[in-house]
Amino acid sequence: MKEELEKNPQSTISSSQVFFIHVCCGLALVAGFWVAHHVYFLNLVFDPTKTLCLIWAIEFPVVILLFSCCRQKPEKCSYFTAIARGLLGLPIGALLNALGALALGAPVGLQYLEKTVNWSLLMSSFTFVPTACVYGSSWTDWCRIFACTKPNGPLEFMLCLPAHGAVIGAWFGAWPMPLDWERPWQDWPICVSYGAMAGYVVGMVGSFGLALIMHTGRKQLKAE
Numbered sequence: 001m002k003e004e005l006e007k008n009p010q011s012t013i014s015s016s017q018v019f020f021i022h023v024c025c026g027l028a029l030v031a032g033f034w035v036a037h038h039v040y041f042l043n044l045v046f047d048p049t050k051t052l053c054l055i056w057a058i059e060f061p062v063v064i065l066l067f068s069c070c071r072q073k074p075e076k077c078s079y080f081t082a083i084a085r086g087l088l089g090l091p092i093g094a095l096l097n098a099l100g101a102l103a104l105g106a107p108v109g110l111q112y113l114e115k116t117v118n119w120s121l122l123m124s125s126f127t128f129v130p131t132a133c134v135y136g137s138s139w140t141d142w143c144r145i146f147a148c149t150k151p152n153g154p155l156e157f158m159l160c161l162p163a164h165g166a167v168i169g170a171w172f173g174a175w176p177m178p179l180d181w182e183r184p185w186q187d188w189p190i191c192v193s194y195g196a197m198a199g200y201v202v203g204m205v206g207s208f209g210l211a212l213i214m215h216t217g218r219k220q221l222k223a224e
Helices: 002-007 015-041 048-070 078-103 110-127 130-135 140-148 155-175 192-223
Strands: none
Touching: 015 155, 015 192, 048 078, 048 110, 048 130, 048 155, 048 192, 078 110, 078 130, 110 130, 110 155, 110 192, 130 140, 130 155, 130 192, 140 155, 155 192
């Protein structure tokens, strides 16, 4: 699969490749929860710090290895260079996600530091790392995909929709936090994390659907 992905230019990535990458990323999330629950006997509600740490530690390698295969201009950028860009993108994306969360009202204090750090690293794996692997520091491409929200082709939708889904899902997930239900899952960043992961999955499903539509459209154009 790695060789097949590298041979395809970004504009012609197939729907089966999109499906493969998204399934692997989704299974990595499931594996993170499974390991946390069945191996370490943890869950997100009662120990969010360690649970989030396990989830992003499993999700991040899968994301970086797969999206590095989809890097732009592979003749100029090696697979290992793309991996290095993803490794660099992880802490940068985590910092940006943490600052955004704090600006929108996430709690501040030493007791929340580990939770915020691990949540931000997971969010960076969803939002920042894939595009860092594919485009590196190409400001034009980042602006087109995220600032202008004008993705072009299946690969860019594969970067854009899950990232937006994670951010929007986290925002919706934060809604129950200020309510006086006094439930343990209302604490930071539990419901926000569930919302982000749900939005990420919805974004992956949406990008795969668009990849199918685009692939069908290209077939029809060729037939005509």
